Amino acid sequence: MISDEKRALILDKLADHVLAHGLSASSLRPLAKAAGTSDRMLLYYFTDKGALIAEVLQHIAARMVIAMEGAAAPQPLPLDVLLTRLSASLSDPGFAPYMRVFLEVASGAANGDATLARIGETIGRGFLDWGKAQLKSDTPDIDAARLMVTLEGTVFLRAIGMGDVCRTALGTTE
Amino acid sequence: MISDEKRALILDKLADHVLAHGLSASSLRPLAKAAGTSDRMLLYYFTDKGALIAEVLQHIAARMVIAMEGAAAPQPLPLDVLLTRLSASLSDPGFAPYMRVFLEVASGAANGDATLARIGETIGRGFLDWGKAQLKSDTPDIDAARLMVTLEGTVFLRAIGMGDVCRTALGTTE
DNA sequence: ACATTGTTGTAGCACTTGCTACAAGCGCCG
DNA sequence: CGGCGCTTGTAGCAAGTGCTACAACAATGT
Numbered sequence: 001m002i003s004d005e006k007r008a009l010i011l012d013k014l015a016d017h018v019l020a021h022g023l024s025a026s027s028l029r030p031l032a033k034a035a036g037t038s039d040r041m042l043l044y045y046f047t048d049k050g051a052l053i054a055e056v057l058q059h060i061a062a063r064m065v066i067a068m069e070g071a072a073a074p075q076p077l078p079l080d081v082l083l084t085r086l087s088a089s090l091s092d093p094g095f096a097p098y099m100r101v102f103l104e105v106a107s108g109a110a111n112g113d114a115t116l117a118r119i120g121e122t123i124g125r126g127f128l129d130w131g132k133a134q135l136k137s138d139t140p141d142i143d144a145a146r147l148m149v150t151l152e153g154t155v156f157l158r159a160i161g162m163g164d165v166c167r168t169a170l171g172t173t174e
Numbered sequence: 175m176i177s178d179e180k181r182a183l184i185l186d187k188l189a190d191h192v193l194a195h196g197l198s199a200s201s202l203r204p205l206a207k208a209a210g211t212s213d214r215m216l217l218y219y220f221t222d223k224g225a226l227i228a229e230v231l232q233h234i235a236a237r238m239v240i241a242m243e244g245a246a247a248p249q250p251l252p253l254d255v256l257l258t259r260l261s262a263s264l265s266d267p268g269f270a271p272y273m274r275v276f277l278e279v280a281s282g283a284a285n286g287d288a289t290l291a292r293i294g295e296t297i298g299r300g301f302l303d304w305g306k307a308q309l310k311s312d313t314p315d316i317d318a319a320r321l322m323v324t325l326e327g328t329v330f331l332r333a334i335g336m337g338d339v340c341r342t343a344l345g346t347t348e
Numbered sequence: 349a350c351a352t353t354g355t356t357g358t359a360g361c362a363c364t365t366g367c368t369a370c371a372a373g374c375g376c377c378g
Numbered sequence: 379c380g381g382c383g384c385t386t387g388t389a390g391c392a393a394g395t396g397c398t399a400c401a402a403c404a405a406t407g408t
Contacts, residue, residue, distance in 0.1 A: 107277045110196075111278065153330065162322075
């Protein structure tokens, strides 16, 4: 087998590459080069390309959770305030890559990839729960769902150059 | 050159294939088979794969506009009513394929494909205007933006199996 | 010292990708 | 009829895809 540290190190570099270039540019040889090894070895470590991608995405999700904890507000906030705050965070250059791959995962899932669908849902549910914890609301479930829907909508629209529409919808100027 | 009718007929079949199988499964040879011709001929008709995809997506967008006109309400509706109506329409099996490729276009755009970004924005702006025309509102621009953000959010979330969250956010039961 | 086991490099396979060279067929005008 | 240009089929290329066979190496325990 392989040592856990080495595996974690490789996963880290693989995650970097996927976050920087997207899933569609993540075939075995580029990934191997990014991780400082060979495609041959990647398959030795992860058996399958599917398994590899699954692990890398889990790794990326874990990183995202950590990044989100750093972005958490000190106390719960009402929906509209949280919306503008998080909407700004999501377009932050440190955070945008996560949204890009999240979007790519969703697209793959919509096209029938069951693995991507499963991972996407896991990430999404985590995000939803995290949002609910940030919310000050009498109806936390409903508001968390609204938060989530709106935020993913802005991710979608910003991807096609309609960030202005997001700003209009949220009533923000910057 | 090629006759306009023949071109339109081929575009139709290409659009069918893209709507059914997605952009990622739309390489030249499958597309050619779907259109009843050869990859050689597709490149003869469209010069480039990029140009081909661009034309097919425009064609798909035009079809979507027609489909949306059929789904228009007889008179303007307030935001919340329109939201539940359209949200249901978007998951309709006749409409969902358009949302799937729209999502794929957005994902490609987010990953740096300028052509997809341009086409995605064109489609999105058309959708936004159409929504505004359906709205009964004192602040049509704001409400149209909110409509759009929310709808695309539901498309995103449904792709990863979180349709329940969409229902919670919109307060619908079915 | 030796055999066994785990790790790695080299080379390659079978396939798909977008695209092209070449030539054969086609109709059309002189 | 002859030539000319538009259309189309055959075949193929160079690059990239996931994956594998095979052998060499290193480590390790007996």
